[in-house]
Amino acid sequence: MISDYVNKTPKSKLLYIENKHFMPYGVSSNYRYFDPYPLYLVKGKGSRVWDVDGNEYIDYNLGFGVLEVGHANEKIIEVINDAIKDGSIMGFEYYKTGTLAKMICQRYGLDMVRFSSSGTEATMHSIRLARAFTKRKKIIKFEGHYHGSHDQLLVNVNPLKPGIKTPSSLGIPEEIIQNTIVVDWNNIESFEKVAKEDVAAVIMEPVAMNMGLIPTDKEFLKTVFELSKEKGFLVIFDETKTGGKFYSGAAGYFNVKPDIVILGKAIAGGLPLSVIGGKREVMELIGPGKVAHGGTFNANVLAVNSAIVTLQELLTESAFYHMHRLSEMLEMGYTDIAEDLGVELSIARWGPSGSIYFSESVPKNYKEFIKLDFSKWFTYFYVMLSSGVIPMGGFNEQWTVSIKHTEEDIQKHIEVAEEAIRKAKEIKTNMPIEESF
Numbered sequence: 001m002i003s004d005y006v007n008k009t010p011k012s013k014l015l016y017i018e019n020k021h022f023m024p025y026g027v028s029s030n031y032r033y034f035d036p037y038p039l040y041l042v043k044g045k046g047s048r049v050w051d052v053d054g055n056e057y058i059d060y061n062l063g064f065g066v067l068e069v070g071h072a073n074e075k076i077i078e079v080i081n082d083a084i085k086d087g088s089i090m091g092f093e094y095y096k097t098g099t100l101a102k103m104i105c106q107r108y109g110l111d112m113v114r115f116s117s118s119g120t121e122a123t124m125h126s127i128r129l130a131r132a133f134t135k136r137k138k139i140i141k142f143e144g145h146y147h148g149s150h151d152q153l154l155v156n157v158n159p160l161k162p163g164i165k166t167p168s169s170l171g172i173p174e175e176i177i178q179n180t181i182v183v184d185w186n187n188i189e190s191f192e193k194v195a196k197e198d199v200a201a202v203i204m205e206p207v208a209m210n211m212g213l214i215p216t217d218k219e220f221l222k223t224v225f226e227l228s229k230e231k232g233f234l235v236i237f238d239e240t241k242t243g244g245k246f247y248s249g250a251a252g253y254f255n256v257k258p259d260i261v262i263l264g265k266a267i268a269g270g271l272p273l274s275v276i277g278g279k280r281e282v283m284e285l286i287g288p289g290k291v292a293h294g295g296t297f298n299a300n301v302l303a304v305n306s307a308i309v310t311l312q313e314l315l316t317e318s319a320f321y322h323m324h325r326l327s328e329m330l331e332m333g334y335t336d337i338a339e340d341l342g343v344e345l346s347i348a349r350w351g352p353s354g355s356i357y358f359s360e361s362v363p364k365n366y367k368e369f370i371k372l373d374f375s376k377w378f379t380y381f382y383v384m385l386s387s388g389v390i391p392m393g394g395f396n397e398q399w400t401v402s403i404k405h406t407e408e409d410i411q412k413h414i415e416v417a418e419e420a421i422r423k424a425k426e427i428k429t430n431m432p433i434e435e436s437f
């Protein structure tokens with residue numbers, strides 16, 4: 001319950017009261033705020049984090065999926081300690097960036113890449129690139145999909161009224177989003193209606209991870225690729241999250257070749273690095289006097305070295321085997337809990353990540369997702385937190401298992417979840433959620 005959380009976190013409360021004077025809501029990303037106040041962390045190691053009150057948590061949020069190598073990974077520390085001795089920013093191109101570019105191209109089936117620092121920047125560049133390549137303006141995005149916090153794609157991310165095109169933030173003029181078309185995820189018919197010759201690109205999270213975890217209908221995906229060929233628009237896979245869930249990301253998993261792929265989060269072991277990559281004929285449009293792409297911190301020394309060691313030595317095939325196996329254990333644990341307690345609970349898992357819904361079946365799109373009763377979810381969340389497990393980053397997020405999680409961590413998660421879901425089952429009110437991105 002919320003009171004258990006409050007009782008355990010008085011110092012977080014105090015920090016919140018102080019910090020919110022200087023920072024809106026006391027946080028650096030809206031995603032980090034939740035009621036009644038956010039959690040302030042001090043440190044992390046492996047699968048654990050500690051808050052300002054000294055409470056220890058097993059962390060399944062992992063920086064919204066970034067830390068698959070675990071917190072404060074020894075190899076990352078070593079490589080960064082070495083690299084920083086030679087400086088952190090070169091201003092000119094760092095000599096190892098090409099090594100990383102080649103590694104990523106080979107692993108993810110891309111012809112060329114450019115680096116940025118965040119997913120937001122990378123998706124922003126990708127739609128500019130698609131518009132330049134096709135000489136068209138319209139971009140199709142899916143309701144409930146999140147592509148970072150720039151205006152053009154900050155549309156129907158978490159709308160309270162699904163189906164009505166609405167900016168997901170104040171301060172976004174109608175004109176800015178007039179070329180953004182929003183449609184239902186996993187819905188062939190509604191996609192067919194908008195897939196026309198004036199579309200520059202369709203952008204998607206190839207597995208939707210901003211409404212829990214909504215798996216992808218393979219027929220739907222096939223239709224998207226077929227229509228893109230027929231009508232001449234590009235397919236952009238925003239793999240900011242999915243790129244770290246399987247060895248070669250979602251494109252590798254589904255065995256498809258999108259025109260542009262975005263990578264981010266997990267690939268640099270905890271440092272800020274993102275990738276805009278894709279087919280040579282598209283990528284070659286980037287350059288002076290052509291498509292703009294810049295960024296002072298792009299491919300900085302620390303991020304490049306950290307990504308090289310992450311991809312080469314840490315996120316290996318056997319590491320994925322470990323993460324997937326533990327995540328499957330978690331899925332089985334939740335399935336047993338639902339059966340034992342007779343709770344309407346559905347579970348979706350894809351690789352090291354998964355989510356739970358207090359519903360009979362996993363929603364297929366945002367319209368189905370937003371109809372759910374989140375009061376049960378929030379009860380579950382506060383009980384989990386006050387019992388030392390961060391199950392995921394929020395009601396629209398998912399768990400991630402790292403290479404540092406152990407079977408004992410999973411068992412503890414399942415034990416605590418049983419109690420949390422038992423308490424959630426008793427909740428009767430239907431708590432409305434606030435619109436947020």
Ligand SMILES: NCC(=O)CCC(=O)O
Nearest residue numbers: 029031032064146209210
């Ligand atoms: N699914 C949402 C995120 O992963 C973003 C986190 C942030 O912007 O703080």
